[in-house]
Amino acid sequence: MGGPHGQFPSTQLSLLEAATAGLPNDALERVIALYWKPVYRFIRIKFRKDNEDAKDLTQSFFTTALERDFFVRFDPAKASFRTYLRMAVERFAANQHAAANRQKRGGEVTFEPVEEQAVTTESPEQAFEREWQRQLFALAIEDLRVLCEESGKQIQFQIFDAYDLAGGERPSYAELAARHGIAETSVTNYLAWARRTLRGFVNDRLRGVTSGERELREEMRRLWM
Amino acid sequence: MDVSDSVLDHLRHVAALPDLSGTRYELESEIGRGGMGVVYAARDRQLDRRVALKVLDSALAGEAQLIARLEHPAIVPIYETGELPDGRAFYAMKLVAGARLDHYLAGSPSLGERLRVIRRVGEALAFAHTRGTIHRDLKPQNVMVGEFGEVYVMDWGVAAIAGTPAFRAPEASLDQRSDIYALGALLEFMLIAPGSSAAPPALRAIAAKAMSADPAARYPVAAALLADIDRFQEGRAVEAWSEPLWHRLRRFGSHNAVLLWLLAAYAIVKFALFFLRTR
Numbered sequence: 001m002g003g004p005h006g007q008f009p010s011t012q013l014s015l016l017e018a019a020t021a022g023l024p025n026d027a028l029e030r031v032i033a034l035y036w037k038p039v040y041r042f043i044r045i046k047f048r049k050d051n052e053d054a055k056d057l058t059q060s061f062f063t064t065a066l067e068r069d070f071f072v073r074f075d076p077a078k079a080s081f082r083t084y085l086r087m088a089v090e091r092f093a094a095n096q097h098a099a100a101n102r103q104k105r106g107g108e109v110t111f112e113p114v115e116e117q118a119v120t121t122e123s124p125e126q127a128f129e130r131e132w133q134r135q136l137f138a139l140a141i142e143d144l145r146v147l148c149e150e151s152g153k154q155i156q157f158q159i160f161d162a163y164d165l166a167g168g169e170r171p172s173y174a175e176l177a178a179r180h181g182i183a184e185t186s187v188t189n190y191l192a193w194a195r196r197t198l199r200g201f202v203n204d205r206l207r208g209v210t211s212g213e214r215e216l217r218e219e220m221r222r223l224w225m
Numbered sequence: 226m227d228v229s230d231s232v233l234d235h236l237r238h239v240a241a242l243p244d245l246s247g248t249r250y251e252l253e254s255e256i257g258r259g260g261m262g263v264v265y266a267a268r269d270r271q272l273d274r275r276v277a278l279k280v281l282d283s284a285l286a287g288e289a290q291l292i293a294r295l296e297h298p299a300i301v302p303i304y305e306t307g308e309l310p311d312g313r314a315f316y317a318m319k320l321v322a323g324a325r326l327d328h329y330l331a332g333s334p335s336l337g338e339r340l341r342v343i344r345r346v347g348e349a350l351a352f353a354h355t356r357g358t359i360h361r362d363l364k365p366q367n368v369m370v371g372e373f374g375e376v377y378v379m380d381w382g383v384a385a386i387a388g389t390p391a392f393r394a395p396e397a398s399l400d401q402r403s404d405i406y407a408l409g410a411l412l413e414f415m416l417i418a419p420g421s422s423a424a425p426p427a428l429r430a431i432a433a434k435a436m437s438a439d440p441a442a443r444y445p446v447a448a449a450l451l452a453d454i455d456r457f458q459e460g461r462a463v464e465a466w467s468e469p470l471w472h473r474l475r476r477f478g479s480h481n482a483v484l485l486w487l488l489a490a491y492a493i494v495k496f497a498l499f500f501l502r503t504r
Contacts, residue, residue: 137228
């Protein structure tokens with residue numbers, strides 16, 4: 001990576017830039033890629049929906065957003081896009097939930113699906129935020145993997161994968177160096193590069209789902225500090 | 226891919242760490258964080274000494290230049306400014322060995338010592354104001370008392386900071402008088418800190434004047450507040466307080482004790498002579 005003054009080159013337009021450039025579908029794709037899972041999880045916890053109902057509601061929400069002027073109505077002066085979207089989901093799902101209940105009361109008696117969710121202590125809002133972070137990093141890791149493959153830096157990704165993505169105990173730098181036949185300092189440098197590049201991809205993904213520089217800075221501060 | 230909670234936490238931590246490759250510094254540990262940046266302890270390999278390294282959002286790179294221009298004994302000296310490979314700005318500064326003011330006050334320093342600290346803070350503010358710089362976020366967490374008693378005011382003039390509620394002036398647009406407000410709030414904080422004896426009303430009045438809701442009712446400059454503290458310490462009337470008569474007499478008494486003792490002795494002798502003569 002490089003760019004002017006070593007800054008990470010941005011590949012994504014902000015939401016408002018995208019709307020101005022007449023690319024709302026492109027913007028929506030980015031939003032869906034990042035927000036599908038957080039929205040799904042929020043609906044599951046907040047409205048106690050089972051897997052299938054939550055999936056359907058999530059799908060309906062994004063379809064409705066696509067049909068309506070969802071982005072046009074977003075006012076960055078009032079809230080961050082993340083908050084705006086979560087509140088929109090809440091309103092949408094609440095309306096659907098109420099409509100479904102009315103239908104049930106007017107028709108035959110049906111049994112609620114058995115609650116299969118694991119008991120969670122976090123609020124729906126916390127779950128939404130956490131899932132959003134998780135998805136943001138998952139997408140950025142995928143960006144990093146693709147970049148490494150395309151630029152012949154597979155070893156850098158393998159070291160990053162083995163160390164930073166390790167679910168359990170992390171191998172030592174010496175073990176990684178021996179495994180790949182490189183110097184221990186190279187492990188340090190490769191990890192530093194991968195982390196720096198990952199950070200750049202995360203920030204770039206954030207840029208794609210925020211309204212502009214100010215919101216981006218605030219989101220970066222929330223994420224990194 | 227699925228990112229577990231522990232991996233997510235780890236990635237958020239390691240990807241935020243400054244990449245110091247290509248610099249003369251070696252990262253040691255995080256020592257503090259604020260709204261605008263994180264401060265790390267680092268080792269300067271070239272000079273073999275420890276420094277404090279503040280890493281900022283790149284949009285705030287001007288902060289380092291701003292502070293570097295403020296050369297004052299109560300403002301931490303900046304050694305170097307630079308840019309990390311990811312575009313973030315950083316600056317290296319003196320690593321102050323000491324305690325943050327709120328921790329320092331836990332040791333119950335004397336009133337005189339607390340006033341010495343507030344004087345140093347006020348002098349730093351007065352100096353910065355003459356250079357056209359305002360602090361914007363003066364609070365106990367931004368004041369360090371070093372191991373030799375030196376006082377440092379940290380975290381200067383970051384435009385995006387809105388201030389810390391208890392120390393922030395009510396006006397929307399901050400200027401030098403907003404710093405005077407914060408200085409008054411800091412004085413009040415130091416006077417009522419746990420372990421301190423009852424604060425003299427004159428000092429409380431100085432803090433209250435500095436913290437007036439109307440900026441025009443505050444001290445116009447930091448030096449005026451310090452001058453009022455001087456008056457208090459010299460036993461004179463302070464501008465901020467129209468004291469009751471009994472208090473004025475008491476202050477006059479304590480300030481002119483020798484003169485009063487001499488007068489009293491003179492009166493006693495005079496009375497004794499008069500008494501002896503009339504016998």
